[in-house]
Amino acid sequence: MTNPEERVAASFRDPAGFLFRHEGQLYRQVNRAGEADFHLLMDSGLYAALTKAGLLIPHREVEIPPAVPELAALIIQPETVEFISYPYEWSFSQLQDAALVTLAIQRRALDRGLSLKDASAYNIQFHCGRPRLIDTLSFERYNEGQPWTAYRQFCQHFLAPLALMAKRDIRLNQLLRIYIDGVPLDLASKLLPGSTRFNLALLTHIHAHAGVQKRYADRGGEVKASTTGAAFTRNALFGLIDSLEAAVKALRWKPAGTEWADYYDANNYTRAAFDAKSELVSAFLAQAAPHTVWDLGSNTGVFSRLAAARGAQTIAFDIDPAAVDQNYRQGRSAKETLLLPLVMDLTNPSPALGWNHQERLSLAGRGPANLVMALALVHHLAIANNVPLPQLAEFFAGLSEWLIIEFVPKGDSQVDRLLSSRADIFPDYTPEGFEKAFASCFTITAKEDIPDSHRILYLLKRR
């Protein structure tokens, strides 16, 4: 029997089943409480339709001992998702696509006599380049007359943050990091500009929704009495999905004016330096031959794609939501499968969150990667954020075995810009100081000057 410790800590809310690990592999126990709905999913043709359309993670039934035998009906093994990401790490288009996938799934489910019983953004993961539902047990039998149980959750997890990002400020997706079950609608209603009240969809699904919630928060009995005899027809449910879909699609965000959006045109590389750097990065990647790569400070993913092109599962992190959005859109139109762009502030990376600090993993908790790339990044951490170089070395050593790191010295225009408005309190910020600080954690496998620049590219291996 599997130890209870092997249950996945985030998987506890739904009595229909839960995730657990057995001999290093991830499985889902379907409880007897979820058995009927699971069989309906499989027998109705919905599972086949959703997996064929790339909307649901496929699974296979397996014969292994259940984690909790007294509850168990059967065990399934879902296809492995390489990297679990969270909505507060997604760019606008990623959250928008995840919302549309959720609605497309609900529409297909209703067509086959089922309904999504939850609409959590955390149930969507980017796998092989596309957002897909990972929770096989999210379906229940649809009963005519029944409204959508997950309507509120959809508004909190998707519509409210998307509206806030599009209509108020792109950085408001970070509210998802504070509120584990999505942005409270009364808060969204307060933060959205007054003009959104003239948008029928936002007026209904956010402002009026928040108002009705507040008014009837503790009056469930009255709601029941006043709606007795009423029924929510199937057409009304389809109308609700259409309305939410139109609202999500109508939200646009353009990354104009963000600090890095045109970084590759504005940096201080010459074409020759850029080409030389690309060649060096490729050569270092070939030497380390990583399966998983985290590109920290990836911008729009130019160098991340060198890793993905070698077949490495590559996560491209950047602080700028515009760069990440551009990166995601590029990968989406090219149908790339190995690259996942994510928004991440490395000076304050995603922490462990949720119940018992275990529902959502920290960034480091989702590692290590085989190789980390830190190109044109070190000055942002060491100078703009004052991180001492030895601590920087420890940080990288905790994330991966291999490190491709670019040292950007003083005299480089990017570093001079950071130092132009402050005192230079970084006497050790030199190539020698860098090598000395990193020597405690890493050995230098290769070191090359980047031609036509003052920068140095290192391939380091953890000691």
Place this chain on the structure above:
Amino acid sequence: MTFFAPLAHGAAYLDPGSGSLLLQMLIALFLGAGFTISVYWKKIKRFFKKGAGETADTIEIPEDTAETDEKNNDQP
């Protein structure tokens, strides 16, 4: 029949929120009518084939081709 009766059925673990349920009931007629109109509107648009050039800047989701077959089997 109340709409709470079906909700009590099965293992609905999520609290739908009484306000959220009420709002859905309040806009149900409007949503149902909107859906019916949109079905006909799509048919008209398809008839005149004026949908070209309408490219949403979002994920491409394949058509649900199995829809009709499955739907007929699964009506409760």
